[in-house]
């Protein structure tokens with residue numbers, strides 16, 4: 001019965017009722033007149049037609065009252081309220097269709113609820129992280145200002161250094177807000193890439209020059225290993241500068257005193273593979289899958305002087321995704337880490 005259309009259902013019911021009426025009427029008829037097959041067939045046909053239209057009308061009304069509202073509501077929710085609801089066609093399997101619409105609607109809603117629950121959890125964690133990360137510099141600034149107000153301002157020995165320290169904390173906050181702004185832009189695809197052909201080797205050398213002072217402080221040597229003099233790629237040079245800076249600064253920050261950072265380039269068929277390898281502290285395997293999440297830091301209690309807020313690699317990953325390229329990491333605790341990403345050859 002489930003797969004019958006209202007018309008088919010009306011027809012079957014009509015046959016049944018028409019046959020019943022015809023048999024009853026024929027029996028009464030026989031009492032008064034001789035049996036006539038033609039008259040019985042004519043009566044049956046007449047009853048069938050009448051019953052069919054009555055049933056069809058009745059089923060139509062029933063569907064209209066009981067199901068149309070549910071059907072229309074679900075259908076409108078599925079296709080959006082702007083579209084006109086479809087008319088119910090009595091020649092098709094309306095019940096089956098309504099049933100399918102309800103099942104689809106239920107599945108879609110379940111998925112939507114799961115997505116919203118995940119987002120809610122993510123939002124809660126994110127807000128918690130942001131407030132936690134901002135608290136540290138805010139409390140330091142408050143501490144410096146209070147000390148200055150309580151007499152430190154007149155003390156020549158500390159007033160300048162405390163103001164400088166407060167400024168450092170403010171800069172940290174600005175850096176963090178800039179990073180968050182960057183991530184927000186990358187996630188909402190508002191970041192337009194300025195793709196062009198450029199020499200990746202020359203760009204890497206520029207990046208190294210700009211952060212060499214950091215490496216020198218930790219006596220870390222940075223080496224470039226490339227077979228060619230020029231490596232041309234098609235990418236956004238400003239964004240790739242960010243990626244290289246983040247990875248090389250990490251290799252210094254989490255590298256060991258007197259260590260080394262090797263940057264290698266490999267020619268794959270259509271891409272160039274760039275590797276930034278250090279011989280620093282390394283990363284335990286359990287952390288590797290979460291390393292590119294926002295705010296993820298391995299040593300959360302560590303002082304911020306040699307590390308940041310855990311946004312660097314999240315930005316790097318977004319930039320690589322915007323380029324439709326990949327970034328990977330492999331690492332062994334105590335031996336070092338290798339971050340590798342690909343770029344399209346130009």
Ligand SMILES: Nc1ncnc2c1ncn2[C@@H]1O[C@H](COP(=O)(O)OP(=O)(O)OP(=O)(O)O)[C@@H](O)[C@H]1O
Nearest residue numbers: 250251254296297298307308309310311312313337
């Ligand atoms: N080369 C590396 N060796 C060892 N650990 C690393 C290395 N690179 C990153 N990590 C670990 O991954 C974490 C996340 O790195 P990420 O660059 O995202 O953040 P961060 O350096 O802490 O802060 P930010 O880059 O935002 O200033 C770091 O806190 C560090 O624990």
Ligand SMILES: [Mg+2]
Nearest residue numbers: 250308312313
């Ligand atoms: Mg970093």
